[in-house]
Amino acid sequence: IALAPRGAIVDAINRYYGLDEGESADSILQEFTDTAIDFTVTEDDSGGDEEGVDENSAPVVRLVHLMISEAVQLRASDIHIEPFENRVRIRYRIDGVLVERDNPPRRMLGAIISRVKILSKLDIAERRRTQDGRIKITVGEKQLDLRVSVIPTNHGQSIVMRLLDKDNIRVGVRQLGLSEKNYSEFQNLMRRPNGIILVTGPTGSGKTTTLYAALNELNRPDRKIITAEDPVEYYLAGINQTEVRHSIGLDFARIIKAMLRQAPNIILVGEMRDMETASMGIQASLTGHLVFSTLHTNDAPSAVTRMVDMGVPGYLVASSVVAVLGQRLVRTICKRCKTQVKMSEAALAEAKIPPEIAARATFAKGKGCGYCQKKGYRGRMGIYELMVVSSKVREMMFQGKSTVQIAEQAISEGMTTLYCDGIRKVLTGHTTLEEVYRVAKTTEQDQKALPIVFEEFMKKEVQA
Template sequence: TFRHGAQTALNSLGEFLRDQGAITEEALREALAVQNNRSLPMGVILVEMGATDEPTVARAQAKQSRMPFVDLAGKTPPSRLTDLLDAQSAWDLEAIPVAEKGAELVVAISDPSKAVVADTLRFLLDRDIRMAMTTPSALGAALEKSYGAKQSGGTAAPVSTDEAESDEAPVVRLVRKMFEDAVASRASDIHIEPFHGTVRVRFRVDGALQVYAEHPVELFPALMSHLKVSAGLDIAEKRKPQDGRIGMSVNGSDLDIRVSILPTNHGESCVMRLLDREANLISLQELGLDAEAQDWFRSLIERPNGIFLVTGPTGSGKTTTLYAALQTLNRPDKKILTVEDPVEYRISGINQVQVHPHIGLDFSRALRAFLRQAPNVILVGEIRDRETAEVAIQASLTGHIVFSTVHTNDAPSAVTRLLDMGVPPFLVATSLQGVLAQRLVRRLCPKCSREQPADALACQVLGLKEGDTMTVAKGCAHCGRTGYYGRVGVFERLEMNAALRDSLFQMENSSDFLKSATGSSRYTLLLTDAIAKARAGLTSVSEVLRVTSVDTMAGVSATSSSQDEASNS
C-alpha cells in the first residue's frame, strides 16, 4: 500500500498542488516542461522555480501518501530514538526515528517512494514502524546533527570489518532475524538478489522459492559486507564468484551455512544453503519407501560387497537417502567410512572425511586410503570421473559394499553414465548391485487436505474413474497458504540380475543396455511410485507431472496446474 500510494503521489503531485490552490496552472505547465528536459521530481522543480516551498510540497506528499507530516525544521530528534539506528543505515535509507506513538516508532523520510524502507526498518529494529513525511532540508539537517556529516561523493562510508561484525549494528540484527525466520519456515536455502532499486530475499521451502522480503538497494552494501565477513570472504572483491561458509546457532539449531556469491549486472547475488548438522536423520519409511521398496532396499545394502548407486538431479534428496542407508547399517560390528563434499550431517559411530582438493585430498585419493582402513561399508559422496568410478568399483570387488551418487534422470542411465566415463562394461556388470533413482514431491498439507470428486486430469494421470475422489489441499496458516507441507520421495528401482549383466557384456552401445533395462522385470518406474503416492493422498497430480515425463498424455503439460486450481476453489 505504501508503494502504490507513493507512486500516485509522484505522478499527480503537481495537479494536487494546483487543485489545492498552492500553485497556479501556469506554474504547473512550466514545471512539466522543465521535467521533460531534466527528469527531476515535480516537488523539487516547483521549489526551484519559486512556485511554492518545501513544507507545502511535503505536506501535500504526506496527504497523498496517507502519512503524517512531521516538522523537523530546527529540531533534533531525541538521541534515545536516533541511537536505535546506526549512521550508515540512516544515511543509506535517508530516514530518521523521530517519535514513538504507543508501540510504533515514527520514522521520518522526505521522499514518499522511500516508504518501502518501513519493511527494512521492521527487520533492523524489530519494531512496528510508522512512516512520516518531512522536508528534504529538515531531514538532511536532522541526519547531520544526529549522525554526523555524510561522506563526500554522496555515499555512506565503506563498511569496515569491525562494523560488519559488530553485534550492535542493525544489519546484524536484520541478518539474524532472516536466519531465524528461515529456520522457522523450514527453508533449505536463502536467495539474496539485487535488482534495480530493490533487494529481493527469497526462501526455498519444500523445493519452491517464496518471497520473504524486499529491501531498499541502499541497504545492500552493508548487508553483503556483513555476510562476506561472516563467511570469511573478501569484502573488496566484487567481480569474481566466491564461496565460503558460516557456522552459527539459530533457535537451538547448529547451522552450517554454505555461502555462494555470484557477480550479476545489478550487483552480487548471494545464495546460502542451510544445513542443520545435528538434525535427526530420517528412516527408510520416512523417506517415502513403501514396505516392498524398503525390503528391496535393505536386501541390497546388506550385501557384503558390490556397489549401490542413488541417482537424481541436484536437490532430489540423494544424500538423505544414503544417510538413511548408513543409519540402517550403523552397528558396532561394522566399520563405516564416508568421503563427502561437504559433510552435511554428523553421524555418531561413522568416520566421515571432508574432501580438500587444494591439498590433493579428492574422492579417489580418499578411497585408496580407505582400503587400508579395513572398512565394511564405504560411502563416496559422488562419482564424478573415471578414476573415482574405477577405484569405487575395485573397492566393491574386494569385499566392501560401496554407496555413491551420480547425476542422471533415471536409474538405467546411471549405468550408462559409468560406461560414458570410460569404465569397462565387465567392471560395471560384476560390481553393480542396483540403482535407486529419485525425486522429491511436496506433501499435501495434513491440516487442510480434503477429498473431492476427481477431475478429468486426475482420472487421466492417476487412472481414476468417474465418481472416484482425489485429495486436494486448499491452503491454511500451517502450510503458509500453499497447500503443501514437507516433501516425500518418489522412487525408481533397478536391480541387476543375470540377464542385465549379460546385456552389458554383449551390448554394442549403451542404448542396447537401456532397452534391456527398461524391459526388465527388475525395473520399476518413477511414474508408478508417483501415481501411487498421489492416489494415496500424499501429493497432488501437478506434483506428479512436475517430476515425471508423461509423453503419452496429450495436453497434460498445458493443464498440469488444474490440481492446484481445484485446491484453491
C-alpha cells in the first residue's frame, strides 16, 4: 500500500494523463469525484450583502469554486471574466497566453460577479467604480492568494483574478534561467554593499519573481531587508514588507524616507514611477544601501534614459546605478511531446544563424499532447540581457550619450541582448524561434551581440 496526499495524486494524474483541450471543470469532477479537489476559503466569507444574488445560489457557488480549482489545475496565472452584449467570456492566462474555456450563460453574470465580490470582501452594490480585493484559499494541498480587480464596462462588470501561488517564490537565482556568464555577474552584483540594481520589462515579464529570488538568497539573519510594494504580492519570511497606501498618502517616496531610519542593509522598491521615488532610491544607494527596483522599459540600456526623462540628473543616475537586467518570458517546449526538427534555410537566414552553428544545434518543437493541453509548450523560462555599468558605460552616462551608444558599448564589453539570449535557448532546444519573435524584437545591435552567443555555444559543444 502506498500513501500520498490528495493533491499529489491529482497532480500525478494530470502529469501522466493530462487534460484534453476543451474539458471543463465539470468533466474533471466527474472523473476524479468531488473530493479530488479540496477547495477551502481560508478567510470567513460570510460577510457582505447577498442582496441581488440569484436565489438559486448553490450552482453559482459551485461554478466559481470550480472555475478557480480548474485554473489552479491548469497552472493559470489569471482568470478573466468578461461581459459582452450576448455572452460572458471566461479566459485563463496559461504560460502568458490567454485560453478561452467553457462559458456560462449570460444570465449568470450578475450572480458570478456578486459571489466573487463576497469572497473578496467588496461592496456588491457598487457597480460604477473600480474595486480591488483579495481572497485567501486552499485548493487541495496548495495555499494561494487571489488578487481581485473589478472594473465597470459597457456591458457589465469585468473581473480579473490574479492567482498568486506561494510555491512560485521559492526559486533561487540559479533557477531563473540565466546564462552562466549572466548568473556569475548577477551573483557578484548581489554581493555589493551599495548601488541600484534595476530589473526592467513589461508587466508579466517575471520581474517580481527575479527580485524575490534575489531577496531569498540575500535573506540572512545578519541582514535587514525592507521592501516597499504596490501591492505586496507574496509574503516573505524574515523580510519587512510595506504596502503602498495612496488613500492615506503613503507612497513609495514616503516609505523609502522612513526606511532609511530603520537602518536596513537592503531595500526593494516595487517600481521607480516618478522623479521623487527615483531620487529617494538614489539617495538610499548613495548612503550605503543596496537597492533593487523595477522600471517599465523595452531593454536594459533604455532604463538610463528613462530615469533622466523622469527629471533625475544624469550624473546621479551614473553614480548610483550599477546594473540593469532586462527580461522577458518565453514558453518552454513540452518535455512529453518534444521532438527534434530541422530548420529551413529561410528560417535560419531570418534568425541570422550560420549553417555551421545550425549543424550542431538541437532545434525542437512540441507535437502537442494532453500534458501540455495540445499546445506543444508547458512552463516558461526567462530570456535576459544584463548590462553591468562599467567605468566606460558610466562615463557615457555622465556625458549624456544616447541609448544606442550605451547599448553598443555594453555589447562590446560582452552583453548579450534579449533576442540573442532567446537564440541561445533555441539552439539548446528549450524554446522555439516563434516564441522568441513573440516577446523580443530584433535590433541592429543584435548583429553585434550574436557572435558572442555563437562563440559560447561552440565552446560548450567542443567541451561536450
